[in-house]
Amino acid sequence: MKHLLTLLLSLIAIATSCTAGDPVTFTYQGEVAGIMCIHCTNKVEAAMKKLPDVQSVKITRNEKGGLPRLEIIATNARITREDAVKALGDDAKMYDIRSLKLLQAK
Secondary structure, three states: OHHHHHHHHHHHHHHHHHHHOOOOOEEEEEEEEOOOOHHHHHHHHHHHOOOOOEEEEEEEOOOOOOOOEEEEEEOOOOOOHHHHHHHHHHHHHOOEEEEEEEEEEO
């Protein structure tokens, strides 16, 4: 079902980008553990920017005291949590991407 939804979103993105002229962007949100300071934030953001077709990455504190939130905006509809962990490389030992899900396409 997950793959069917991803395929459907990809097809919608292609159809929309062909008619509108602007590339479709996909917003992903998740949580990442292990971030303690701005250096940690910069390290994780830099790793996520290496993912294919990523336009921006933002990590923010959770106002309710939970884990920091990760937001990725990309033109790629197929980024997974596993891709994000792989992008961290050896730093995946320090930072744990707990979740990453596709929220919307624009």
